[in-house]
Amino acid sequence: DAGVTQSPTHLIKTRGQQVTLRCSPKSGHDTVSWYQQALGQGPQFIFQYYEEEERQRGNFPDRFSGHQFPNYSSELNVNALLLGDSALYLCASSRRRGLTGANVLTFGAGSRLTVL
Template identity: 90%
Template sequence: DAGVTQSPTHLIKTRGQQVTLRCSPKSGHDTVSWYQQALGQGPQFIFQYYEEEERQRGNFPDRFSGHQFPNYSSELNVNALLLGDSALYLCASSLRRGGLGTDTQYFGPGTRLTVL
């Protein structure tokens, strides 16, 4: 049973560029959440996708956008990169509990983004 996978593992960009990160959820899961984790901090919720729509969003600017595909995989796009966007980006998949809250989220290995 494949777990959550993310690509690429590492990425180096310069300020102002755009980046796309990818995530494939665990088999059987239909919900994908994205988190940003700065060094020494806990993961910060960016947004969650279910049924190809953004369902929940954290306190992140519109430069952060996403997409979910019919096969439940997801992309995170960040435009106009800033130095402060350097972080580990984690994707977590889960099975939606139909309005009964968030079920167990399984995290992928993350993408380390460095903005120079």
């Protein structure tokens, strides 16, 4: 099992552009959460997707949006990029129901976004 996979690993964009990041959850997981980790900071929760709908959202503007597909994979979209959006974007998957401990988050390696 490859665990949680994210793509791309690195990308560079300019201010005002739009970006799409992708995530495939760990096998057996049905829930995807996205986090932003700025340099020197802990991860910050953006939102969570389950059954193809956004279920919970952190304190991020509407420029941040997402999608979950029937195969449980997910995308994070950021519009009108700002310099401050430069960060590592982490995807984490979990299983909503079932085995004890299955709702522990498993993280991907992240996509590092640089906005110039």
